[in-house]
Amino acid sequence: MKNDFVKRCLSLVFCAAFLFVSGCGDSSGKSIYLYSVETDEDEKPAGDIYAPYKPLREEVMAIIPEETVTLKVYNELNKKRGVQEGWFGQIVKDLFNVELEFVNTNDGDYYQSAKAGRCDWDFVLLKSHDRLKDCIDRGLVRNLEEDGLFSKYGTNIGSTMKVAIYASKRETDGKLYGIPDEVAYKDGEYAEFQYHPDIRWDLYRRFNLEDPEEMDDYINILSVIKDRAGVSDSGKEIYGATLYSGQEDVLNSSVSDAVKAFFGYEDFYVGFFNPRYRTFSGALDDDSEYIQCLEFYNKMYRAGLINPRSKEMSYKMVYDSYADGQNLFCVNSELGYDAYNTIEHLADEKMMAPLTFKNQVNLVRGLKTVGEDQVWCIGKDTEYPELCMAILDWMASPDGALTSYYGPKGVCWDYDVDGNTVLLNPGFEALYHPNYQFDMSSGFLGSYSDGAPYFGFNIWSRDTAISESNGQKYNVLTWINMKSNQLNYKIENEWLEEHEVENEAEYLGQSNFYVLAPDAYVMHELPEELTSSYTKLSYILKEGSWNAIYAESEEEFNEVIKDMQTSALKAGYKEVVDWCRIEAYYKVQSNIYSYLID
Known part of the structure; x- marks a missing residue:
């Protein structure tokens, strides 16, 4: 399934013993229940508690600007440029009175800023910790713990990502300059099955x-x-x-x-x-x-x-x-x-x-409690460090992360009376139709795909548990109304x-x-004496594999394999394999944990 999402069109209707939600323009003809049939009427919350987001903390409300502020985002992970549009842009503006402008990103811009010794970006999203170290050396990113910034405005991250924060500080000079992406909430979690015969x-x-x-x-x-x-x-x-x-x-x-x-x-x-x-x-x-x-x-x-x-x-x-x-x-x-x-x-x-x-x-x-290699940072010279930190912290909250993944709360997803995360009809539609259009009554305009976040990566892994949840994960396929087959088709x-x-x-x-097993291994460049051999092996393997697949007989297949092996040995296969075994040893040594499930 795909995870693309939708609109703010839904109507909340109490019926006898339960409340159901139906999406405007819904072509599936399915209804998604926020309450179970067994829920007593007096147990249901009064009024519509679903659509609004939780109020921001007083400390955060105090730094919301009176006039809309444009925050510039330098992003090495996504090519989308310009002001964030659509539903996500509207939500960020409603909550923080901020517009996110994704600026042109290339090595020329990067080195020009570095040479000037000034960072003109408010957010800096980097492709690796190696890039982060370079930014630190060039004075482009902020120490997030300076002046109590993280302790005051990063409370969600600080309380739920302790291992990731510790590991990130170990990667640098002991200070916190960035928040890793794709973090796992707890040890022992693993991603959904991707490779299997279908x-x-x-x-x-x-x-x-x-x-x-x-x-x-x-x-x-x-x-x-x-x-x-x-x-x-x-x-x-x-x-x-x-x-x-x-x-x-x-x-x-x-x-x-x-x-x-x-x-x-x-x-x-x-x-x-x-x-x-x-x-x-x-x-x-x-x-x-x-x-x-x-x-x-x-x-x-x-x-x-x-x-x-x-x-x-x-x-x-x-x-x-x-x-x-x-x-x-x-x-x-x-x-x-x-x-x-x-x-x-x-x-x-x-x-x-x-x-x-x-x-x-x-x-x-396996998922990593230390996160992956990409990093969310705040520019050294931003005029709004508190606001940037508060936005990152909101994106690390369940509401923020679920919104980034699935669209507006109360439209595409919500919580039921028992605190379970549930998918709503528009969210279900957007799983299959990324261009699903928001109904005007939803409060949002345009399609889900046009309004999806431009960031290109997320703070939490999709397959990790949601903090403060009933054991559910961010992965929509594990949610209670998906597992209960309410949204399934007959087949x-x-x-x-x-x-x-x-x-x-x-x-x-x-x-x-x-x-x-999750590890901290980073692929290394080959030694100079093996570079030529590796290039030759790459060609032999690519072309030889296709020749083997297209062999017209078993005898021809065996001959192709034999020729590949002979050519590979002449090209330095044994030496490259020996180097790979050493790298595999380094990979094992960098394991966070390792296990087999039978």
Whole structure:
């Protein structure tokens, strides 16, 4: 599912024993309940307590400017420029009487400001801690603890992100210059499953096919479906899968994704990192997981199941082909599950859904209480340090973070009487239709996508727990009215009932999966003597992988693999792999924690 969001159009209506919310212009015909049927009338709060945001603290109210202030944002993570528009811009203005102007960002602007010894930006959003250290050295960012700034206006961050703040100070000279992004609220959390085998479940069920026992069983299943399925939405031929490979990737992207989905290993330079044993293995080692997945896709190709134009296609073209229903199978949910499962397809009882085999091992990423590498900072020379700190602190609050992710409170999401976070109809619509237009009665104008925050990254991880919640996460798929199937279409509920689970994560959790331990490892540049070898290996792996996938026979496939291995050895494969093993050791040493869930 996608997380894009919507409008302030909803009507609150008390009915008998419960209150329901319906979105203006809602095409799904679904109602979302803020109260359970069992809620007594006298337990319900009086009046409309939902739409308004919580009042800001007195200390913050005291610094709100009387006239609207424009705060300039230097942002290295997003290319959107200009004044923040739409619903998010309106909310920030209503709360803080501030406009956010995202200024041009390039190295020329950066070094010009650095050379002048002055920072003309109020917010400074940096791509890495290395960039932060450079900003500190050049005097561009503020010590957030100076003059009691953080202790007075950063109370949300200070009380909920203690590990991240401690780690951020350790990265510098012991002072706090920035707030990390994508922070986990507590140890042991991990992200949602992204890499797993998905299939057109409506067709799989219609043809009454058997569950797969091993990887190759998918080939027989997909062959049967392809022969009977017809054509895509646009009338094009249907394939088992369309593959892709990123230009900057050393390995074939689709093959690497298969290794993650089937074996639970993470791609790492010219090979893979095993999260269970914390070891590295080269992609071209004999009978490697990479070669096994190449062979799997080659068998699919020889069965007529791989789109023959895959090599020529960009990621967007591949994504569009999945959205059009041209493919039956995928191991990356961003392509299969997310692209295909639109409101239109689900309403028509068509759906991509996970289908696991007996011995597969999925890879999921552990979340970091120290956060990721990007950093939120405040410019050294801003005239409004208190206001900037208060805005960052609000964005780290549950209300602020949920708004950044899902749109206006009381329109796209809200809390029920028991304090559970619930999705409202407009928010549900925006999951599938980013251009969903706000109704005028909502108090907002334009579409969700036009008004979404320009920042490009968030303070809290989407998969972490919401502080002061009932154990819920920021991930909308875990919310009570999503899990209770109120918003599900018939085919979704049928899939859940057949597998006797509440959601996709519970189903995938029944298989083995490795959690990639969060670490502080930063990819290093290769030693100069290995740079040429690495460049050659990159070409050998990219071209050789496509040649292996497109081999017309088993004999040709084996010959391609042999040629790849021979060419790689001549190019310095062994030396690069040895270096990768050393880097894997550093990666392990930087682990925050490591575990396997069986």
